[in-house]
Amino acid sequence: MTPTNFDAARATYQKIAANISKVMRGQDAATRHLLAALAAGGHVLLEDYPGTGKTTLAKALAKSIDARFKRIQFTPDLLPSDILGVSIFSQRDQEFHFHEGPVFTDILLADEINRASPRTQSALLEAMGEGQVSVEGERRNLSELFFVIATENPVEFRGTYPLPEAQMDRFAMQFTLGYVSAAEEVAILTAQEHNHPIEELKSAATLADVIAMKRAVENIRISPELKRYAVDLVAATRTASGVQLGASPRASIALMKTAQALALFDGVDFVAPEQIQLLAVPVIAHRVVLEPQARFSGLTTRGVVEDILKKLRVPA
Amino acid sequence: MFAALLFWGWQADFLIVGASLGVVLESSRVIRARWDLDDADFNHIWSFCVLLVVALAGYVFTTNEAGGGLNAMLHGNMAARNAVNSAVLTSTRFLRWLPMATFPFIFAQVFNVRSSVPLTAVSLVLRWRRRKGEATLAGHYLDIVYPYFIVCLFSAGIHSNSGTQSYFWGQCVLITWALWSVRARRFGLVTWACTLLAVLGLGFLGQFGINQAQRVIENFNAQWMARFFRQRTDAAQSVTSIGQIGDLKLSPRIVIWLQPENVVKVPTYLREASYRKYAPQRQTWFAGSSANDFEPMSAEADGTSWVLVPGNLSTASINIACYLNGWSREYEAPEGLLPLPTGSRSLGKLPAEILLKKNPTGAVLAAGRGLLIFDAHYRPGASIDSPPNVITNFDSTVNLEEKAALDQVISEMNLSATDPLADKLIGIQRFFAQKFTYSTWQEADKKAPTNSTPLSRFLLTRRTGHCEYFATATVLLLRELGVPARYAVGYAVHETSGTGFIVRERDAHAWCLVWDASAKIWVDFDTTPSSWIAIENRHKSMLEWLSDLKSWLGFEFAKFRWREAHWQQYLLWSLIPVLVVLLYYIIFRHRKKRRDPHAKKWNEIQAVWPGLDSEFYQLEKNLAARGLPRPPGESLADWLQRALAEPALAELRPPLHQLLQLHYRHRFDPPGLSASQREQLKREAKVCLHALARTKPAK
Structure with missing residues (x-):
């Protein structure tokens, strides 16, 4: 991999990020995280209160890339076949034809994913984990850039099902957008005075650009010491007090890959400790399950990971 | 609650x-x-x-x-x-x-x-x-x-x-209050109250009954418990085992420790009490007066020494440690008779709270502590024993039941009342030594005439027995020969231990005191064959060291308990x-367990990683010395941001950030730095160090 390839990949990132920031004001950090997950080949779960711009961010990303985009609005009566697709008997040629579900796309927006039952949520497991689906005994590959952005409301809200741990683990990152500052919010109002800016959004990169970016990320170098640091961070969650279930090795892999992506965005061709530290909370925290007592006493998974970050010696 | x-x-x-x-x-x-x-x-x-x-x-x-x-x-x-x-x-x-x-x-x-x-x-x-x-x-x-x-x-x-x-x-x-909150709502209040009343009534009857039962059992209990404990030496009476059938079993427990201090010859006998009156029907010796004929004594001015016999300096002294096994109802404290060498003049180094009493037959009763360690100063001669009482004539009385047997033995010895005292003593000594043996075993006599006493059977037919037989017989023989004598009870001292002596429970002994009319003193006289010690030692078991250890532990503990009394108040604080x-330990044990694996991992890998020779560390050290150390969890870039916030270091910011990039490449880029880049890192670090040294740390 030559420096020009890195530069081209970085340029792709910058173009997409600039495009998204036209719509998403004051969410540069979230955009960066989102693109890091995209470049690292992971999926993203956005959890936040209603109206903070989760869906807008997903749509802005989809529009910025010249790629197929589908969205599923998750409802309690949604069925797995509504996601994966179903074979329908054709009267005309007396045969079953497979009708591809929304999962056969490049970018999939799973809106309010925790409003569907766990059974339906689980339909995404294979697709997200392995980039393929098995329907009626037949294996079908998904697109090379299969990227899921799921949004959800906090679990405490009415009419939600908590995501199963296995499903949670399939998401490379989970982060929140949060409320923007008052000045930013005024700017959002001004921008939407006449029409929504997202409607004018043009694509900034092609599918090939994004796939090239993914290739570039794979070639970012990471030293054994930092791999060890990532593993130690993840392993520490398994022994932390108040934790029922620690993070899996899949978390360490995701941490490494997203850190590589972030290093690419930062303009260096090797990973530094800061990138791992920055991503530790969004990558690890959602995979950790707390003991009920610890949760009641106010401990959060974010707190657990931040505590580990503070205590574990960082390579310097 | x-x-x-x-x-x-x-x-x-x-x-x-x-x-x-x-x-x-x-x-x-x-x-x-x-x-x-x-x-x-x-x-x-x-x-x-x-x-x-x-x-x-x-x-x-x-x-x-x-x-x-x-x-x-x-x-x-x-x-x-x-x-x-x-x-x-x-x-x-x-x-x-x-x-x-x-x-x-x-x-x-x-x-x-x-x-x-x-x-x-x-x-x-x-x-x-x-x-x-x-x-x-x-x-x-x-x-x-x-x-x-x-x-x-x-x-x-x-x-x-x-x-x-x-x-x-x-x-x-x-209980009513506690049950009120958890009562079942299915039943009415009246039902609940009635049930509760019934239960309380039963409880009242029950506790009343238990009170009564306890009184009955307490009475029974005391008798029952008493059977398990050896009768301690009583100054008023001594029940002997004369006439009992079977083996005498005595324990090897150590009861007295002796440490000679200024002694030519260690006393052979430690006497606890002596007795004057013998009752053949009950095989019991009585002191001849009531149980409470003890008269209180008073200590010297120093409170720790007591004079038993006034005047006359003592020649020898010995340190005695013994237990007081009795219980004084009067003082609510342990009490017991002191084992003393014959001719004790004064006692020293007794604890101040100890109270002493003595009786006319030479017994000294101490009360106050469970263990006494004191000095006894003694010298042959005058003792605290009263001289023979001519009015009651207790010391010369011979029981009618034994008279016939005694006279028969006296004639066998060829002694008469007119012989000098020394001849009588030698004669009796020789008689017992030649014709009698020592044994703790007594067989039942099948042909014994019903009217003969155990003592007469011992003297005439059996001619074997233990010290109580010998001592009783000797006392009565001497009295029959016109010499006042008393029956003494205590311990024989013969076993050495280090520089001192120990006395076991089985060394308990009985002998007699003979009144030497010319010198007006009581003299120890023992006719039990000297083989008795050897015979007693046969009972020694292989595991005696074990019981000795237990005795020693008990003694050490008693020393701690009774001597260092002031320690006890601090015991709670010392806990x-x-x-x-x-x-x-309990709180931090599990935390340590969790922390350990990580510490180990870091230790084992630290030496392996490349780039640890970077000059940037010197820079970090110098910068940290200005008051902003880096916590272990903070990355270099974040820390540098914080450390360079100081306005004086403004011009250092760009070069340092550049240097950090170089350092990071050196540390974290697997291919590492080229030779020229390595040189650059070294050179620029030096420049920055100089620049840093020039700026004054902000106060």
């Missing part, structure tokens, strides 16, 4: 403690703050409470005022009353303190988020099973408020004024550091 603790405080004389503990518990209703303790924390708190209870038991056990509990245990033959008394006192004090010792546990529950404790905390079996992976009872929780309530009630029941009924009625009120250390 408050009421229960208050009730306990009232009954157990801990009113203030009970009230304050109650207030602390009840304050949980007002105070909203709660801890979040998990199962492991409860395990630790429970362990702590158990330790506290054990420590409390140990403390109560060792510092019991009324004769030590442990002492009694190591040291079997305490008088029955004494042992029972101390055991009761120990257990009551321990039980009365129980609510205090278990308080931390209830306190933890009351101020916890969840108002119950895990069942696994209180049971070691469950903890063990959980460790083995069986999750059978993992989720079970227990509300310990009611168990604690019962502990308080139970503890309040152990009160000193057992006569009053206040406990029973107070307990009724409390506190131990408890603190244990507590620390």
